[in-house]
Amino acid sequence: MxxxxxxxxxxxxxxxxxxxxxxxxxxxxxxxxxxxxxxxxxxxxxxxxxxxxxxxxxxNPELIDLYRGIRFAPLKVWEIYESFPATKKAYYEIRAIKPDGRDLAFKAARTLYLNRTCFKGMWRHNSKGEFNVGYGGQGRRWVINQEILKEVASKLKKMILKCxxxxxxxxxxxxxxxxxxxxxxxxxxxxxxxxxxxxxxxxxxxxxxxxxxxxxxxxxxxxxxxxxxxxxxxxxxxxxxxxxxxxxxxxxxxxxxxxxxxxxxxxxxxxxxxx
Ligand SMILES: C[S@@+](CC[C@H](N)C(=O)[O-])C[C@H]1O[C@@H](n2cnc3c(N)ncnc32)[C@H](O)[C@@H]1O
CATH class of the missing domain: 3.40.50.150 (Vaccinia Virus protein VP39)
Structure with missing residues (x-):
């Protein structure tokens, strides 16, 4: 398909x-x-x-971890993604969380949330490697659903993902x-x-x-x-x-x-x- x-x-x-x-x-x-x-x-x-x-x-390690997380646990990623609040304040709080040491599903949900709610889906990092794109709104957030995550997980199942x-x-x-x-x-x-x-x-x-x-x-x-x-x-x-x-x-x-x-x-x- x-x-x-x-x-x-x-x-x-x-x-x-x-x-x-x-x-x-x-x-x-x-x-x-x-x-x-x-x-x-x-x-x-x-x-x-x-x-x-x-x-x-x-x-981009965040990108590869995003796909690994979805492949590993699409429904858990969706659950965490859904749970993130829909406000500008929450966006900056979630952006400020250091992903290192968090589990794969959380990292994937955080990256997905930032990508879907940041300004124009841009990827940009500061000199410390931290994602620093500003808030863009919730308009593109619910364009995806858990069925899409499940489909992505199934298409990636046997594939090698490499950073x-x-x-x-x-x-x-x-x-x-x-x-x-x-x-x-x-x-x-x-x-x-x-x-x-x-x-x-x-x-x-x-x-x-x-x-x-x-x-x-x-x-x-x-x-x-x-x-x-x-x-x-x-x-x-x-x-x-x-x-x-x-x-x-x-x-x-x-x-x-x-x-x-x-x-x-x-x-x-x-x-x-x-x-
Ligand atoms: C134009 S985008 C690819 C878009 C993709 N074809 C699509 O349809 O979405 C280029 C990608 O190259 C990655 N990239 C940049 N420098 C790279 C490098 N030296 N080695 C591997 N990937 C790199 C970026 O992280 C980015 O995801």
Missing amino acids: NQKKLVIRYPGGKQRILNFIMPFLLSREEITERYIEPFFGSGAVFFALNPARALLADI SDFEEVINKSIEGDFIFVDPPYRPGEREMIHAHYIYLKFSYSEYQRLAKALRGASDRGVKWAMTISSHPDILELFSGNYIVPIPKGTGRKPGILTNDSGEVLVLNYRKEEPL
Whole structure:
């Protein structure tokens, strides 16, 4: 089943352009080994593809613990999530709780609550690694329900969830694996090229590291697909692959669809555009 609602809100998530990108990807049946997603985020592609085996990774430990918690005890996570009060004051109190040492279900419920009630579903941490996004309201809180958590738990049941940098994950891929790559970026923004920007400081040197890891994967016969900014400096790093412009996506203003998305799909294999 194609999951319509994702459990978390995620700026830059691929949910809104799934219809465009999915036909270019390998299907569940075509993946002979594992589906690998090294920048998991809200996992829009994973949940739509529903592969038989997967390695799902992200550098954000709170995100990985959120999925581990839901997988382990979806109903307990829901119970705690439901119990958190619906006020601005409560939001800041729950945000101030140190998650270390708490059980997995509590950590997952806290992260889910913060994600669903913070400003625009943003993820931002201060220098001490503490989540510091301000309050956004309760409007997106009850869009999810316990059925969604149960479905997420069942889809994640046999999957490997790993908190890791992308390089280690990509370097361990083998022939027969299929990797979907969606690194942090913001189409058309200069900062992306020369400085640090976006979720977790993904600078130009990170793209160089990514390009190298993906070249290694190609050499091992691994197929991969990536969504990325169409900026020439970035595209040059991935030359020699197939490039499909993405006609619509999120533009400079989060949440707004534009005709010129500034994003492309890069594939290291050929798949004809479906009719
Ligand atoms: C654009 S988001 C992925 C969105 C996802 N495809 C979706 O549909 O929701 C990029 C993700 O990369 C993660 N990330 C940033 N730097 C990373 C790194 N060095 N290694 C692995 N993950 C990283 C962020 O935590 C974020 O979740």
